[in-house]
Amino acid sequence: MGATTEWLEGRERVRIQRGLVREDTVRVDTVRDGKSPLLDLASNDYLGLSTDPRLAAAAIAAIHRHGTGARASRVVTGTSAVHHELEQELCTLTGAESALAFSSGYAANLGLLGALGGPGTLMVLDEHIHASLIDAARLSRAEVATCAHSDLAALRALLAGRTQPRAVVVLESVYSVLGDAAPLAEAARLCREFDALLVVDEAHGIGVTGGGAGSVHAAGLAGRDDVVVTATLSKALGAQGGAVLGSALLRRHLVNTARTFIFDTGLAPAAAAAASEACRIIAAEPERVAAVSRNAALLAAGCGTEAAAGAVQSIRVGAPERALAIAARLQSQGLLVGCFRPPSVPDGVSRLRLTARADLSTEQVRHAAGLVSTALAEQPDADEQAAAGPGAAGAGEAA
Ligand SMILES: Cc1ncc(COP(=O)(O)O)c(C=O)c1O
Missing domain, CATH: 3.40.640.10 (Type I PLP-dependent aspartate aminotransferase-like (Major domain))
Structure with missing residues (x-):
């Protein structure tokens, strides 16, 4: 095996161990694939113009x-x-x-x-x-x-x-x-x-x-x-x-x-x-721009987070494994969110990133916020649990 192949394999092992693997997964095309659409709160198509x-x-x-x-x-x-x-x-x-x-x-x-x-x-x-x-x-x-x-x-x-x-x-x-x-x-x-x-x-x-x-x-x-x-x-x-x-x-x-x-x-x-x-x-069409702010405020209120300055709602989740687990859980429920792990963020501060697009309905935003809040509560932060001590509620479940 060449030195470069050995090095590449070593790098891959480290990524896997640290929960930092990224993939260029093909976006589900609802028309082509005949699948029910994922609710997309991961893209940056803030005004919904990419398909206009x-x-x-x-x-x-x-x-x-x-x-x-x-x-x-x-x-x-x-x-x-x-x-x-x-x-x-x-x-x-x-x-x-x-x-x-x-x-x-x-x-x-x-x-x-x-x-x-x-x-x-x-x-x-x-x-x-x-x-x-x-x-x-x-x-x-x-x-x-x-x-x-x-x-x-x-x-x-x-x-x-x-x-x-x-x-x-x-x-x-x-x-x-x-x-x-x-x-x-x-x-x-x-x-x-x-x-x-x-x-x-x-x-x-x-x-x-x-x-x-x-x-x-x-x-x-x-x-x-x-x-x-x-x-x-x-x-x-x-x-x-x-x-x-x-x-x-x-x-x-x-x-x-x-x-x-x-x-x-x-x-x-x-x-x-x-x-x-x-x-x-x-x-x-100023109403499009206004819809982003309206949806961003709704999303923040539903997730219990601070209102965003623009379309991006960022939720700190801690360890990359927790971010991945929550994102995967949400995807299984039909919701796509951004999952930011190192090197996109510093170590220990992985984040879920949700975007409040103009073309989301009020019902869609409320539904998404509900799923996110539940997923966060279901998968508590292991570090916070440890800091709270052995008597902390749900610590056993987190383990
Ligand atoms: C703040 C910021 N600057 C620059 C870029 C790069 O833009 P582009 O995707 O057009 O290369 C991005 C996109 O990811 C970004 O978020």
Whole structure:
């Protein structure tokens, strides 16, 4: 056996022992498979637009007009009219001066931070920032500091003590796993005080918060040249791809220096057209956005958790085995929830992640919340039970 095969087998054994195996299970297609539908509270299709016929029609029209692929990098021959149209729609929706579309949100983050970093830059990352931004900061060759989650005093100390001429602070408007909101207005004030650029990943904000315009717009920060937004087209916008929203000067800098823009084939025209259509629908149908907030409040009340800032309801469950067992139990009852285990979360704080989509009915949300509460009560947290001592109710059952 080769050294690599031996190593791969060792890695697999560790994953199995720790309850950390992940699988790319095929999504149940109710029409194709003839199975009763699972109630999906795991996807990020917050507005239910990924199956909207208007997005499909826009995508098909773009395929007929521009082809199934972009054919080349955007700076060679890969830019079509649909890309510029999408960038304009994103600006109209969010109030940004300028936008640049990438082939994914991940690529947008890598491209942006790579183009902003380099020697002489301090990048300050919130400790709960998405993996794409951690990778982006590492690749940027900037000096990287991690800040305690949403801790403004810690952020101030890091900015005040910096020795580098430039600083970039990186937050998410709505955190992808925790579902809580960043203190954007206060962070922007600190950034201005210490002459730092604020980068906000709005993957879970745009289409959901601020009436759909996102949290940066809601905080009155849209269009400022010291605030940059990154977005994904693959969540509320129901398509695929990503974007950076900022000044026209920043856009020109990215077109010329962002490696994931220059050395990557352009975003597929179908995805660009579908996302453009989604932007128009969000502006025209505010009731969709309002339905997310309504369902999020219902879900939180039913699960007995704090109301979420956006669509994401995050429930801490402790050990990865417990998270898996609860998710499996819920799936057997027809409910699909996200199950986040290390490395998506720190050790010992695995989470169930539920999303309050706009297209769920009140009955569906209440039903889901009821199943989740029961499953949590049926599978008590072993650590909490142990801490409560041998007399704790249900300790025997947990064992
Ligand atoms: C906060 C955040 N940023 C970036 C991304 C990456 O976006 P995409 O899926 O479009 O690559 C995600 C998606 O998982 C995310 O949650």
